[in-house]
Amino acid sequence: MTIQEPVTARPAGRPRSEKAEKAIIEATLDLIGDGMGVAELSIEAIASRAGVGKTTIYRRWSNKEELVADALATLKAPLPPLAGVSVRDDLISLLNAMREDKDRSRTRCVMNVMMSDADRYPALMERFRKVAIEPRKEAMREVLRRGIGTGELRADLDVEMGMAILSGTMIWYTKWASGDLPEDLPERIVDHVLPGLAA
Amino acid sequence: MTIQEPVTARPAGRPRSEKAEKAIIEATLDLIGDGMGVAELSIEAIASRAGVGKTTIYRRWSNKEELVADALATLKAPLPPLAGVSVRDDLISLLNAMREDKDRSRTRCVMNVMMSDADRYPALMERFRKVAIEPRKEAMREVLRRGIGTGELRADLDVEMGMAILSGTMIWYTKWASGDLPEDLPERIVDHVLPGLAA
Amino acid sequence: MTIQEPVTARPAGRPRSEKAEKAIIEATLDLIGDGMGVAELSIEAIASRAGVGKTTIYRRWSNKEELVADALATLKAPLPPLAGVSVRDDLISLLNAMREDKDRSRTRCVMNVMMSDADRYPALMERFRKVAIEPRKEAMREVLRRGIGTGELRADLDVEMGMAILSGTMIWYTKWASGDLPEDLPERIVDHVLPGLAA
Amino acid sequence: MTIQEPVTARPAGRPRSEKAEKAIIEATLDLIGDGMGVAELSIEAIASRAGVGKTTIYRRWSNKEELVADALATLKAPLPPLAGVSVRDDLISLLNAMREDKDRSRTRCVMNVMMSDADRYPALMERFRKVAIEPRKEAMREVLRRGIGTGELRADLDVEMGMAILSGTMIWYTKWASGDLPEDLPERIVDHVLPGLAA
DNA sequence: ACATAATCGAGACGGTACGTCCCGTCTTGTT
DNA sequence: AACAAGACGGGACGTACCGTCTCGATTATGT
Known part of the structure; x- marks a missing residue:
């Protein structure tokens, strides 16, 4: 034996x-x-x-x-805790998380690479998408789906599109706005976008 | 003299x-x-x-x-001709122009660099912004302002924000969507965003 | 241990x-x-x-x-075999070796550099002196010392000077004579110099 | 006209x-x-x-x-004035002139080039020989010929060879001796060589 | 006096070689 | 078998000069 x-x-x-x-x-x-x-x-x-x-x-x-x-x-995307009360507040939290990342030394890596090296290194991007982007996308999807459930958002909303609008707008400012981002930017984005997605 | x-x-x-x-x-x-x-x-x-x-x-x-x-x-951004009839149609044209650029061999340079090398070479970006990005932003601002004038868009619209939402969403798809972009993407973006901006 | x-x-x-x-x-x-x-x-x-x-x-x-x-x-100076019979014959052999070097393709390097690049590259010369020039000088010194011993040369001969006279004359011809060197040049040099050095 | x-x-x-x-x-x-x-x-x-x-x-x-x-x-070879009394003294003067050149800043050019760049630039050498070397050689030949005339030197002396022995020896020391040249070097050279050339 | 024309200084041109940096691979003896 | 150290052939870097080539300005002579 x-x-x-x-x-x-x-x-x-x-x-x-x-x-x-x-x-x-x-x-x-x-x-x-x-x-x-x-x-x-x-x-x-x-x-x-x-x-x-x-x-x-x-x-x-x-x-x-x-x-x-x-x-x-190895850098787990540290998602902000969501209050779960209103769709609006949770979306603002998520967008704020994207902005704050820019200043935290280690987590900044995520943004650095996502913004700069994305399509030059497609294989990198593919793997990176799974661990860093997808969780954030999924969190936002979750909020949007919940909003549809509670009736805060219209029933035929394209969840993917909603996510693209919110994240894309935030990134646009991050990348191409001149000067510092205003404190209340996430709030203002949500208030401009949400009416179009609401019931 | x-x-x-x-x-x-x-x-x-x-x-x-x-x-x-x-x-x-x-x-x-x-x-x-x-x-x-x-x-x-x-x-x-x-x-x-x-x-x-x-x-x-x-x-x-x-x-x-x-x-x-x-x-x-030296690559002048070749803006698409705008019909000038409805805000919706013109915005769709502008978004389409962003997508089509990806396939035209020479003008593709613009997108290649803007997307890949933007913040690794900040001085580049600064100069590039002036000749390639600003004209497109200005064209879109113009359309939005016209919409406010004609009453198609609400009077208190933040023009800059509107532009960020539309362009940012388009770029988000260009960069992070899996697979090819659907033919009618610009149309669908505008239709999701416009209601929030309309009067 | x-x-x-x-x-x-x-x-x-x-x-x-x-x-x-x-x-x-x-x-x-x-x-x-x-x-x-x-x-x-x-x-x-x-x-x-x-x-x-x-x-x-x-x-x-x-x-x-x-x-x-x-x-x-790495190019060991290949000294000619010396008969060791008479001082005159050995000196002629040594001078002949200097001339013949000019025509052998690899060993020609030695002469090429010694003649052309000597004091432009002093560090080179210093190292080179040790491996290429000194052995030849020593061989000639040896012959002269032997001549003093046998009484062929005068007892108070300055060996260093004798060497300088013989080698210097040969090099002078090598470098500044017009046309090819005559076959019997070493012989003629020795015959002009030796009487002054002989007892 | x-x-x-x-x-x-x-x-x-x-x-x-x-x-x-x-x-x-x-x-x-x-x-x-x-x-x-x-x-x-x-x-x-x-x-x-x-x-x-x-x-x-x-x-x-x-x-x-x-x-x-x-x-x-353009650098005329500045030959030393010759006393014309004895062959020995005149030859010592000529050899001394070769040594002193090494220290005079402008005339040093002659030696620099003659010693270093001679056979790398043959055309240069050809022209240079005429203006810088030949006059010195001719001066020395003249002294030797005079010595034959006065009977100080043997009648069958090869004037060219005599010159080669004296100049070659001097140059040998200039180039390959270690340390500074002794003050009385020309004198010692002449005294070693002259007996072989004398009647 | 004025056109003609060669020369002037300056400096840009297409090249070649420099000596340095980093690539991705490979060989050492040690752990 | 993996380790650190570091050498290997290779390729691009940014610089220094090469010998040639424009430029506008200068300075003579011949009309």
């Missing part, structure tokens, strides 16, 4: 260092958070800051995109 | 070749149009394709950003 | 390739042998002919001088 | 500026005197130091060699 084998057989040799892996991802996020675009990121800079050989990076990720995708994936 | 001398006298030495300048900008746009991002662009590739020495580029532009900005600045 | 560790431990990382080093030096000598002066030598040409990246050259030598010095240092 | 034409008709147009020509040659000699080898000399540096356009240089000389040759040709 033999000892029970583990389900996935452990390969021979020294196991990969979790410490190295973490250091690499930390270094990557640090550099992105410092304002570096994906294209400017150099593997050598990451390896150096992580105190790691380049091989240790290439062994895990075959290119920069995948490394960045994994790095960003 | 003598003729007034021009304020800025012609500088000494051989004047810079307009031909070379054009060739450089053509080459730059060709490469961007071929799908190359600003980061992937190499000055050597531009010089080679333009049949020009690297010096001739560096003499005029001190870095890639400024070259790309000038190159894009 | 343990074995003594070597004083300088092997440095970390992949060791430098001896093959590359050899290829670089071969390429350098080839190009010099083809009549190229040190100033005309381009690192890129060497790298290309050696099938090597420029970095691999700069990693080893910080400038052309040092590379050329090392390259020439 | 017509006015007497000058022998060489003056061509139409603005005549070449002698001032520019002088400035160019001065600048060239300055740079060579500052220790710059012919290969390191850049036309642009000469033009800049002379306050002259590059065209003005290329109009007169088709390459660096010819410019340097002409520049050096």
